[in-house]
Amino acid sequence: MAVAPQSDSTGDASVLAATGQSREFWRTALAEAGAAEWSHSAMATWLVTDRGVDPWWAQNITVDFEQHSGRRRPGQRANGTFEVSSSRRLVGDQEEALAAVVASVSAAIDRPATSVNSGGKYFSARWKLDDGTAVAASVSPSSGGKTTVALSHVGLVSEEAMPAAKEFLRNALPPALR
Numbered sequence: 001m002a003v004a005p006q007s008d009s010t011g012d013a014s015v016l017a018a019t020g021q022s023r024e025f026w027r028t029a030l031a032e033a034g035a036a037e038w039s040h041s042a043m044a045t046w047l048v049t050d051r052g053v054d055p056w057w058a059q060n061i062t063v064d065f066e067q068h069s070g071r072r073r074p075g076q077r078a079n080g081t082f083e084v085s086s087s088r089r090l091v092g093d094q095e096e097a098l099a100a101v102v103a104s105v106s107a108a109i110d111r112p113a114t115s116v117n118s119g120g121k122y123f124s125a126r127w128k129l130d131d132g133t134a135v136a137a138s139v140s141p142s143s144g145g146k147t148t149v150a151l152s153h154v155g156l157v158s159e160e161a162m163p164a165a166k167e168f169l170r171n172a173l174p175p176a177l178r
Helices: 012-019 023-033 040-051 055-068 094-109 159-172
Strands: 082-091 115-117 123-128 134-141 146-156
Touching: 012 023, 012 055, 023 040, 023 055, 040 055, 082 159, 094 123, 094 134, 094 146, 094 159, 146 159
Parallel strands: none
Antiparallel strands: 082 146, 115 123, 123 134, 134 146
16 A cells, blocks of 8 residues: 555544544544535534634544545545655755755656745745646754655556555655655
């Protein structure tokens, strides 16, 4: 499996600690509210406005509900496309990490980045590919003098495309991060 279900990547204890309720509680609450018929954004909005859930956790709970109910496969976005990602932490600052990622990914796909943003807390870069998909990089500060580099391949048309895309991302990371 190229992408684990939401419930595998965020433990039950984390959901309970962050929201005051269990994952099963939220699944039941959404089902009883009729959320199976709602859009993704309507579910997340309901969790935030009616139940006081933090927006990040509302997204997490919504994706879990959609996956648990069979409405969405792991790695599938609300628009029906699929996405995979790969991330690593490294010693160093964001500027160095961004430069290394831009060079490595650009070499791997034989084209320059479509956009590079080094302003603000989170640095990013993006490459549009000929098949309509895109590769996105996010470079963010981490603890202990480290930086987190995350690559995502977005817009994949099928679940079957995910393993090859995941392997591509691993190979596109700068050599020091593979």
